[in-house]
Amino acid sequence: MRTTPLLVVLSVVCAQTGGAVARTLFEALDPPGVLLARLAIAAMVLAVVARPAVWSWTAAAWRATVLLGVFSAGLNMLAYLALSIAPQGVVVTASFAGPLLLSLAQSRRPADLLWALTAGTGVVLLGVRAGHDVPLAGLLLALSAGACGAGYIVCSARVGKxxxxxxxxxxxxxxxxxxxxxxxxxxxxxxxxxxxxxxxxVAVAVLSSVVPYALELIALRRLPTRVFGVLMSLQPAAAAIAGLLILDQRLGPVPIAALVLVTAASLGVTRPQQLRTAADGTDMHSRDGEASRWMGVGHSASDDAGTAGKTAAAQAVGGRDPALLIVFASTRYDYGQLLDGVRGEAGEHTAIVGCTTTGAIALGPDAARAGVVVTALGGPGLEVRTAVGRNAAARPQEAGADAAAGMAGLTKEHRAGLLLCDGLTGAQHEVVRGAYSVVSAVVPLVGGCAGDDMTFTRTYQFHGDRNGVEVLSDAVVGVSLGSDAKIGVGIAHGWQKQGEPMIVTHSDGGRLYELDDAPALDAYLQRIGADRSLAADPQAFQDAAFAKPLGLSRRTGEDIRTAHAADLEDGSLVFIADVPQGALVWEMATDEEALVAAGAESCRQAIEGIDGADAAGLLVFDCGIRRARLGPGGVEQEIAAMERTVPGVPMAGFYTYGEFARTRGARGMHYLTVVTLAVA
Incomplete structure (x- = not known):
């Protein structure tokens, strides 16, 4: 956002004013005492304001936060000790060495390197005057504080994600x-x-910690760390002014020259960027393809629909401006109240989509009980377009094409389509064909079919914005995503072929009549070691079919198909998806270990697809039958395996009635599969 640099400037002013006020207290309280009080008061203030749900944090979130606390304490302790013996402007100018090195390490533009070296020259000037205008001990302490400052910038950006x-x-x-x-x-x-x-x-705590650090944390969610690091070089000028006005500290010619060089470097980095923004109207933080996209996840198990929606959305948004909110919800809620709660956290231009599920996916100890999970996506370099295809049962191809229509409006190099389809309409493979007809052959399509907690009665889809969200059935909601960075897709299922293949000798869409020229029901029951008495009990047959699905031979592996019913009169098997005539099929088998490993493998493939870039987050579409097969303990293991594969990366999704994953060709309907989308 264009106001983000102003947040950094305001942070600088507050921090240096707080530093000067802290210096006035050093005679009554030594530097460590002032710092202890400052941090303790700031923690108490934010505990009341933020009320963080720390019990739901992942291990990676805890590690990042603790490390931030270590660097923050080191930075401020060393800076306060330096400030007790050296002028504030000198201390802050010298401590810029850390952010300077960070900028040098991360810079890819010759101009940024030039300006960083200019700022470095200012730091060297201070070294030349060590022992004269600048106490040597104060200079060394300030340089050490700068090293901690570089670590603080990196850790703060990580915590923000x-x-x-x-x-x-x-x-x-x-x-x-x-x-x-x-x-x-x-x-x-x-x-x-x-x-x-x-x-x-209290004044020191608010000015030096609460206000500036909160502003910096928000800014780091929107700015590349190298740009943030050089913007913070405004600190020396603000420090010199605060030292003069509050502490009556006057700097000599050499320290002033050093300060001017550092400030000039900051202006050199930011001014061309502002001119380019004014000229082309683009977001200044999207430059050079180094936009900082982000993903946040929130969840709630509250029985009150409005509270659940608001809580989950607030956690996901985290004070940011999302381009997209995705809502995965249990059927137990009043959807109007739930979505009203979500809409209250949406921005002016935020799109809202979602669907009902067979269970939501999120990280954290309480996530397994969540009735609603909200995912927020935003940041510079991300484009979002949404559309709806209606009457999907009667016109699946047309509905798929309608849902993918937003793809035409994208301008970013990297694109993907997200489809959320009614899970009970049938012929979802035709939805994929329709979406494929309007997108490029290289654009992946991912997503899932909405569930209804395994009641197979009615599923719902959501589409709208903060002004209103429509609750739909028999629809396909499409999200077209464009990004400056690559988007990765992973597909895995964990099932293996058993025995010899069979040929589909007669089928019609999702109705399988014959296998190897024999009634499909008889051939299937013989293969799994059962007889027709099993088919007489619908629930018993469904349980057996879920445990023994069929695998269709594909060039990239096997697509899984599960029979949902059997017809004793004509001996056919009924599937939600198509079983093409002439296909080779196998009986498939698996175990808990293989199912758990498939979740991790899908995440690994998705991360591999973004070519080493940092992942902003993962969207996961996992089959509801896999969830039933794994049970609560197995689901917990699968989520843990996914988290170990991508530690510290936000993750959300839902258990589906079918998964979309088309990376090439017109086919892309899957079952009993895990599909993962990685956004860099």
Missing amino acids: VVPGLGGLMVSFAVGALLVLPVGAEVTVRVWRHPWLVAGL
Whole structure:
């Protein structure tokens, strides 16, 4: 967003004002004491404001947050010690060395490298004057603070991606306070003796921690870290001004020259970018294909529909401006109230789509109980177009084409289509054919068929925006995604062929009449070691069919098909999807270990598809029958295996009545399969 640099500037002003106020307290409280109070107060303020659901965090989120707390404590402790013996402008200018090195390491543009070297020249000037205008000890402490500052920038960007809202910031402050406690505990005694110090410490906490760090965390979700690192070089100018106005610190000619060089470097990086933005009207943070896309996930198990929708959406959005909200919901909710809660968190241009499920997928200890999962996608470099295809049962190809119509409006190089289809309409393979007819042959199509908690009665699809969301049935909701970075797709199922193949000698769509010229029901029952008494009990037959599906031979492996019913009169088997006449089919078998491994393999393939780029998040479409086969314990293992494959990456999805995954050709309907979409 174009206002993002202003957030960084406001952060700089607040931080340096807070630093100057902190320096005035060093005589009454030593630097560690001031820092301890600052971090503790800031943590308490954010605990009230953010109220983070830390119990739902992943291990990767905890690791990133704790590491942020370590770097934050190191940065500020060293900076405060330097500030106690050196002018504030000098300290902050020298500590820019860390962000400078970060910019040098990440820069790909010659102009950025030139400006970073210019800022480095300013830091070298300070070294030349060490022992004269600048105390050597203060300079060394400030340079060490800069090293921690580079780590802080990287960790803060990571926390912004894996932890929603300001919860990560609050916990990092608490971690920092615990680290400083051994050397700063005496502050409690002194504050008890001099209560007037409390007001100063609160001001320091708010100005130095709460406001600037919150603004920086928001900015890092939208800016590349190298751009953020050089923008922060405005700190020296702000520090010199704060030191002059609040501390009456006057700098000599050489420190001023160093400060001017650093500030000029900052202007050199940002000014051309602003001119280009004004000229072409594009988002300044999308430049050079290095846009920072993000994905957030929220979930709720609340029985109140409005509360569940609002809570899950707020967690996913985390104070950002999403381009897309995807809602995966249980059938137990009042959809109007649920979606009203979601709409309250949407932005002016946010699209809202979704469907009902056979179970939602998310990370965290309470995710398995979630009745609704909301995924938010946004950030520069991401395009979103949505459309709806109606009357899918009567006109599946046309509905698929209608749902994919938004693809024509995309301008980004990398594209993918997301389809959310009614799971009970039948002929979903024709939906894929219809969508394929209007998209490029190289554009992947992924998604899933909506469920209804395995009641097979009616499924629902959602489409709209913050002004209203339509609740549909017999529809296909399409999302056309465009991105500056690659989009990866993974497909795996974990089933293996058993025995000799059979030939489909007579079929019509999803009705299989003959296998090897024999009634399909008899041939299938013989293959699995059963007789017609099994087919007389619909539930028993369905359970057996779920455990023993058929595999269709494809060039890329096997497509799984599961019989949902049997007709004792004509000896046919009924499938939701087509079973083409002339196809080779096998009895398929699996075990829990193979099913769990398939989930991880699908994620691995999707990540492989983005060619080493950092993943913003994963969308997972997993078959509801796989979920039933795995059971609660197996599902937990599968989710854990996925998380181990892509540690720290947000993940969300749902259990489906069928999965879409077309990467080439017109076919792309799957069952008992895991399909994963990775967004870089």
